[in-house]
Amino acid sequence: MNPKALHQISYGLYVVAAKKGDKINGQVANTVFQITSKPPTLAVSINKDNYTHEFIKESRSFVVNVLDKDTGMIFIGRFGFKCGRDIEKFDGVKHRLSQWGNPILEENSTAYLEVRVDKEVDVGTHTIFIGEVIDADMMSGGEPMTYAYYHLVKKGKSPKAAPTFIEE
Secondary structure, three states: OOHHHHHHOOOEOEEEEEEEOOEEEEEEEOOEEEEEEOOEEEEEEEEOOOHHHHHHHHHOEEEEEEEEOOOOHHHHHHHHOOOOOOOOOOOOOOEEEOOOOOEEEOOOEEEEEEEEEEEEEEEOOEEEEEEEEEEEEEOOOOOEOEHHHHHHOOOOOOOOOOOOOOOO
């Protein structure tokens, strides 16, 4: 089996963010998908070892920030290859807090969708969080970054915690 065939599935690139107590954190994710339109329902897959997983479990909500295709690799690396246990990821990053206290990016984002978690599905290394979209808005007129663009044009890699990670 050639696992690279899985990279042919169309994905976007997002910063999924949440709050826990008085702290905020976020991570890059590519497995975000709409499940229904009425009510608008999304699902996201988050590795159980990721710090953001703890935040979503506790707060029962999260924001999906849709990354603009012009987002730089330093910004992506901040949210995708560094741990919120070690750094404050939102320090120096333009953002605001939603009505539920989740961080909404005010830079490098084409849109955001805030989700209230209704269900969780345990899928081994990851949890799929499913919930209703309770707020959403457009942030810029930019074009969303696809996962293919991230790999092919930006030459980005998948971290070990990503569901699409392939050991070279």
